[in-house]
Structures are given as C-alpha cells and as structure tokens.
Amino acid sequence: MEIAYHGKARKLLSIVIIGTIVGMLLLGWANIGMAQELYPAPDNLIGVSYYNGPNNYIYLNCEMNIPSLPITAIQDINLLIYRGETSDNLTLIANLGLPIGNVQQAGGGDYYPSADYVYVDRNIVIEHTYYYQVSLMDSIGEGPRTDTIEVYNPSPVIVEIDTTGLTVPSPPQNVTAAGGNGQIILTWDTSFDGGSMVTEIRIYRRATAGTNSLIHTSDTLITSYIDTGVDNQQTYYYTLYAVNISGWSNVSAEVSTMASDAYTIPSPPQNLRVSIGEVQNNLSWETPEDNGGSTIIYYNIYRGTAEGQETFYQKVGNVQGYADTNVVAGQGYYYTVSAVNGVGEGPQAEAETSSGIPGFTWGIAIIAVLFACLIVGASKK
Numbered sequence: 347m348e349i350a351y352h353g354k355a356r357k358l359l360s361i362v363i364i365g366t367i368v369g370m371l372l373l374g375w376a377n378i379g380m381a382q383e384l385y386p387a388p389d390n391l392i393g394v395s396y397y398n399g400p401n402n403y404i405y406l407n408c409e410m411n412i413p414s415l416p417i418t419a420i421q422d423i424n425l426l427i428y429r430g431e432t433s434d435n436l437t438l439i440a441n442l443g444l445p446i447g448n449v450q451q452a453g454g455g456d457y458y459p460s461a462d463y464v465y466v467d468r469n470i471v472i473e474h475t476y477y478y479q480v481s482l483m484d485s486i487g488e489g490p491r492t493d494t495i496e497v498y499n500p501s502p503v504i505v506e507i508d509t510t511g512l513t514v515p516s517p518p519q520n521v522t523a524a525g526g527n528g529q530i531i532l533t534w535d536t537s538f539d540g541g542s543m544v545t546e547i548r549i550y551r552r553a554t555a556g557t558n559s560l561i562h563t564s565d566t567l568i569t570s571y572i573d574t575g576v577d578n579q580q581t582y583y584y585t586l587y588a589v590n591i592s593g594w595s596n597v598s599a600e601v602s603t604m605a606s607d608a609y610t611i612p613s614p615p616q617n618l619r620v621s622i623g624e625v626q627n628n629l630s631w632e633t634p635e636d637n638g639g640s641t642i643i644y645y646n647i648y649r650g651t652a653e654g655q656e657t658f659y660q661k662v663g664n665v666q667g668y669a670d671t672n673v674v675a676g677q678g679y680y681y682t683v684s685a686v687n688g689v690g691e692g693p694q695a696e697a698e699t700s701s702g703i704p705g706f707t708w709g710i711a712i713i714a715v716l717f718a719c720l721i722v723g724a725s726k727k
Contacts, residue, residue: 384489385423385482386411386659390536393478393497394543404467404497408480409569411661426488427465428479433494436479440465470499515544515588517598522664523584524641524688527607530582531688533570533643534598535663538588546589547571554581576605603641603688610638612685614695615645620681626671631683631695633666640687648682648694656682656694 388408395404406427430436442465470476475498479491518534525531538544549571550558562571576582582605586598615631633642644663648656649670662668673679682694 384487385484387490387492388425388480388482389492391478391480391492391495393476393495395497395499402470402472402499404470404476404499406465406467406478406480408492410482412482412658422484424483425465426481426483427467428481428491429467430477431474433477433496436477436494439467439469441483472499474499512590512592513539514593515539515590515595517595518547518586518588519598520663521584521586521598521601522641522643523582523601523603524643525603525605525609526640526688526690527609528574528576528578528605529688530573530576530584530603530605531570531643532573532584532586532601534586536569538590538595544588544590548587548589548594549573550585550587552583554583558585578605578607580604605688606639609640609687609689610636611690612636612638612640612642612687612692614693615683615685616695618681618683618695618697620679620697624675625673626669627673627679627681629668629670629681629683629697631666634685634692637685638687638689638692640689642685642687644686646684646686646691646694648684650680651677653680656680 388410391406391408393404393406395402412423425440425442426438427440427442428436429439467476475496477494477496479494481491482489515538519537521532521534523530523532532549534547536544547562547564548560549562551561551573552558561573561575564571573582573584581602583600583602585600588595612634613636615634618629618631621628621630629647631645642664644661645665646658647660647662647668647670649659650656660668660670670679670681681697684694685692
C-alpha cells in the first residue's frame with residue numbers, strides 16, 4: 347500500500363508541474379503579444395476649409411496620444427492621412443513622418459510629439475465634400491484610424507461673405523505656463539464660442555518691467571507652444587488671443603512663470619487608486635509630492651491587461667481622475683500614471699489595487715486544467 351501511495355503522489359506531482367509549465371508558457375506568449383500594442387488613433391481630428399486666395403485649402407488638425415520616447419522611436423512613427431469623396435471609400439493620400447521640429451524635449455533625453463499636428467490638403471476643388479481619417483504607424487504596424495470627419499469646401503465667395511450670426515471667439519481658457527531649462531511651455535483649452543472656426547492663436551509676452559510683445563502667431567488652431575526665447579531665472583508674463591473670421595477675442599487670463607536649470611521632472615502622482623464599475627473603471631490620484639519646481643501640465647495614463655505590461659493609453663489635463671469607459675466586461679486591467687511638467691515626464695505611479703484578475707488568465711488556468719485531465723485520463727489506460 348505504501349508503494350502504491352507514493353506512486354500516486356509522484357503522478358499527481360507530475361501533473362501539477364506539467365500543468366504549471368503549460369500555463370506559464372501560454373501566459374508568456376500572451377504577454378509578448380500584449381507588449382507589442384499599436385499606437386492609438388489621434389484625438390480630436392478636425393478639418394476646415396480656408397480661402398487663401400486665389401485657392402481654397404482644407405486644414406486638418408489632430409492631437410497625438412504618444413508618450414515620451416527616444417528620438418529614434420519618434421522618427422519611426424508616421425502619420426497616415428486618408429481621404430475620399432464618399433465616407434465608405436477612403437484612400438491613402440499622405441504618409442508623413444513626425445519631423446524633428448514638431449517634437450518637444452522631455453526629461454531623460456527623450457522626446458514627445460507636440461499636442462497638435464497640422465496637415466494642409468491643397469489638392470481639392472471647390473463645392474465638394476471630402477471625408478478624412480488619420481492613423482499612426484510604426485515598425486509593428488498601423489494602429490486604428492480615427493472616426494471619419496466630413497469637410498465641405500465651398501466657393502471662396504461663400505467663405506468671404508457668410509458671416510451671419512457669427513461673433514468673435516471667447517479667449518483661450520485654462521492657460522498654464524510651465525518652466526523648464528531655457529524654455530517655457532504654454533498650454534490652453536480649445537473650447538471657443540463665436541460660431542466660427544478659430545483660425546489663429548496670438549501669444550503675447552512681457553518681462554517683469556516690460557510691455558507686451560507679440561511672440562507667436564499660429565496659422566491654425568493649436569493647443570500648446572514652447573517659448574525658447576527666454577532666460578533662466580527671469581519671470582515672464584503671457585496673454586493669449588483667439589482669432590476667427592469676425593475678429594479678435596478678449597484677452598485671456600495672464601499667467602507667469604520662469605525658466606530654470608534647477609527644475610527637475612516631477613515625482614509620481616500620489617495615492618493612485620482604481621475602482622471597478624459595471625461599464626467603466628474609475629481612476630483617481632493626488633498631485634505629486636514634488637512637482638520638480640515646475641507646473642504640472644498634464645498626466646499620462648498607461649494601461650495593460652497584465653501587471654507590468656502597461657503601455658501608453660491616454661493623456662489627460664491637470665486633473666486628478668479619469669473614467670475609462672473603453673473596457674470589456676470580465677477583462678482585468680492594470681494602470682499606472684505619470685505627471686508631466688515643463689521639464690518632462692516623471693516616473694509612473696502604480697495603482698494600489700488592479701481592476702481584477704485579467705480575463706485571459708482564467709483562460710490559461712482552464713487550458714492547464716484540461717491538459718492535466720488529459721494526462722490523467724491517458725495514464726489510466
């Protein structure tokens with residue numbers, strides 16, 4: 347009886363070991379696949395027709411969702427632009443790299459694309475409607491496209507005279523200024539009224555004892571600007587105006603800061619928590635203990651379906667919460683969050699609790715058990 351007992355014990359131990367090995371291999375393959383996620387579609391794709399005599403152009407603007415990366419990785423990312431004359435038949439019209447001039451330096455020698463990317467479509471005709479989508483592509487492949495937008499390109503006469511009911515826009519809101527080493531980063535919101543597309547943002551600056559001077563005029567709608575014409579340890583004051591076809595907005599609230607080589611990246615956000623809902627996961631956090639001496643501009647959210655495999659997911663403003671509604675019931679998610687100031691991106695904070703056990707892990711466990719049962723059944727024959 348003792349010999350038979352030890353034989354059964356060895357057989358059971360072999361089954362457990364084999365099942366564990368199979369489960370670990372499957373989990374490893376799953377993690378490899380999850381680590382190679384594609385870049386998400388850009389946000390807030392908008393298009394507008396402008397008369398720039400004697401021709402009309404369509405300006406496309408979108409916001410990037412890319413974290414700080416080495417400059418070689420930025421150079422590997424392309425922006426693909428699709429266009430069609432019907433919404434169900436779009437073809438590729440442009441494959442654009444992200445030029446070095448359109449990236450901003452972050453901490454640790456990494457770079458991140460500026461919030462906005464602008465493309466001018468000149469190969470169009472008047473009194474036509476065009477449909478557009480954009481996506482990001484790197485060496486792994488092409489990510490998902492944005493939702494389709496519709497842009498009508500009217501006659502230049504209509505563009506010039508159709509101002510009925512339009513007013514000047516409201517000024518840029520929530521303007522922030524964050525100092526770095528030899529630079530100051532300005533950001534603001536793009537919610538304007540007035541009934542007409544904002545075509546310019548004009549930025550004015552003054553020193554402590556100086557007068558306001560125009561330092562930048564954009565030819566399209568942007569949401570951030572890097573002022574590199576500043577001296578460290580000097581305070582600068584900024585005001586902004588929005589411009590549409592009806593004229594200038596009122597002046598924005600004035601903000602001030604200084605550049606300094608003593609600033610550092612911020613520490614991680616504090617007390618990051620994730621709570622599970624039926625249709626969404628709610629994230630909350632507190633501001634970093636140390637902002638590095640520079641204003642926090644925004645936060646980067648990273649997400650994954652396995653702990654330690656989180657990749658960049660979303661950029662949010664200077665807020666302390668986010669509701670993730672793009673979730674699948676029964677699927678677990680893990681989150682980390684980092685803060686970004688005028689110097690760059692700080693380290694990521696890990697959530698105190700994950701949003702559950704990843705659903706794929708249950709599949710691995712089931713497969714391992716079935717595999718073990720097959721072995722037991724075969725051993726009894």
